[in-house]
Amino acid sequence: MEQTLQTEVDQVRNHCGYFPLEDWCIISAKGKETFSFLQTQTTNDVLQIQLGQGQYNAITDRQARLIANFSVHRVKEHEALILVETSQKELLLNHLETYHFREDVEFTALDYRLLALQGPKSPLILEKVFENQNLPEKPNDTTQLTLDGNRLDIIMKSLTGDEGxxxxxxxxxxxxxxxxxxKISTPPVKVSENAREVLRIEAGIPIFGKDMDQKNILPETGLEHTSVSYNKGCYIGQEVIARIKTYGAPNFALMGLTVEGLxxxxxNGILRLEKKKIGTIKSSVHSVTLNKVISLAYIHKEHRSPDIDLEVTIENKTFKVKTCLLPFYQSQTRKDHSKRLLTQALQIYKEQDDLDRPIAILRESIELDAKNAEAYEALGVFLSKQDKLDEAISLMKRLTEINPKEIMARTNLSVYYMKQGRIEDAEIEKGEATALQFEQLIEKNMAKKLKKKE
Known part of the structure; x- marks a missing residue:
């Protein structure tokens, strides 16, 4: 692997890098009915976006197949900026105009240049360039800055797994x-396309046209964890997405694989286990950070538990792979921040007996660390207290995928199903929890016996 690629990736992981975003664009949405119109078309709840905030979002067809994924950022009371990959621009605009009749909203593709600044030191660098100006504080937040009297919009968004x-x-x-x-004393390094691709895949970020397209239903892509509201009103594709969430998981869904060898x-290679198709390979790269080959792949639900070793054939060639949750890489600071937010949410609930604020904080905690099991559990409990059982169930299902041996997730599922009157499902989950308790007890006793022998 070229030393320059190693240097570029290391710089982004430990300092800061920059690159032009020629494959992304900005669409302006402006008019008094901007957000009410977008609310009817998109999968997330845009009415919850406050001034200066943003959110991940998507548009699907009636079968919940993905038309476009993007983010929406509120820059004025009746104006939003939509950040989207250029390859999806026409698909998105065509869809919006198809359903746009008399609503007071106008969509315009802006002739803007986009520059990404990525890495843990990016806020410090921006503070030096834009002195005495406020920067966005949370993911997808946006604000306006000035440079020599000229306006810029800045969006806090990671494209690499590090702050950006x-x-x-x-x-x-x-x-x-x-x-x-x-001109800054320790300037950012320019990041090449090759390094950017390594960073993207390490961060587990799928791109349209390569890792997903209009053939994929949204729940297969993993976007539902950040781009779907289960509490908003109707939108195209909602029934299918809600049904999958309530009654099961998609047969195939995107996750990570580490691959032995070089x-x-x-x-698009088909993974076969004993001649049976269990997945499809998408983006792959030699990971600089992990020093191994990694792939994004759609894997069958029977094999989606993490850390499972498999010997598969792909186009008649044998590969040894291990399943893993996305992202492959996550900065330590984000994990630490996630834990601090969890503690903060629990403390607020303990002191104030308030639910709305802890729930918002726990959502942020999970967004920062998708593997924070304790945050999932706490959020599920708080949501159940608000009788938002469907979302609580969805969270616990996700937790069982993250850790199939998580007893509390099974126990909570049993409780939530019982509250919904789904007695058979509740009994199944209760049985799973009991079986896991016995397994752990046996393992604990075996460990004690082995220790005594030593």
Whole structure:
């Protein structure tokens, strides 16, 4: 592997890197009915976006197949910026215009340049360039900055797994902005396309047209964890998404694989276990951070538990792979922040007996660390107290995928199903919890006996 690639990835992971986002674009949505119209078309609850905030979102067809995924950012009371991959721009605009009749909203593709600044030191660098100006504080937050009297929009968004920002500005500002970034005592390094791809896949971020397309139903892609509200009103595809959430998981869903050896598995290669199809390979790369081959892949639900070793064939070639949750890489600071938010949420509930604020904090905790089992459990309990049982059940199902031996997840599922009157499902989960308790007790006793022998 080239040393320059290693250096670029290390710089982003430990310092900061920058790259132009020529494959992304900005769409302006403006008018008094902007958010009420988007609410009828998108999978997430845009009416909850406050000024300066943003959210992940998507649009699906009636079968819940993905049309476009993007993020929406509220910059004024009746104005939003939509950040979307350029490959999806026309699909998104065509869909919105198809359902746009008399609503007071206008969609315009802006001729903006986009520059990504990614890495744990990106806020410090931006503070030096934009002195005495407030930066976004949370993922998807946005604010307006000025540079030599010219306006820029900045969105806090990670494209690499580390803290990051996207700057949106008029074409003529690009040279001046980059010059100011590079004049800093420890400037960011420019990131090549190859390094950017490594960073993206390590972060477990799928892209449209490669890792997902219009053939995928949204729950297969993993986007439902960040881009779907289960409490909003009707939108196209809602019935299918809700049914999958309530009654089961999709047959195939996106997750990670680590691959032994140096060979990349072929793109779109079919994984077979004893001649049976169990998945499809998507993006693959030699991971600089993990020093191994990693792949995004759609895996059958029977094999989606993490840390399972499999010997599979892909296009008649044998590969040894291990399943893993996405992302492959997560910065330690984000995990620590997630734990602190969990503690904060529990403390607020203990002191104030309040639910809304702890729930919001726990959602942020899970967004920062998708593997924080304690945050899932706490959020599920709080949601059940608000009688939001469908979402609580969805969270516990997700937790059982993360850790199939999590007894509390099974116990909670049993309780929530019972509250819904789904007695058979409740008994099944209760049985699973009991079986896991016996297994753990046996393992504990065996460990004690082995220790005595030693």
């Amino acid at each position: 920002h996207i700057l949106c500005f008029q074409n003529e500002l690009e040279d001046n902005l980059i010059q100011k970034l590079l 060979d990349l598995p072929p793109f």
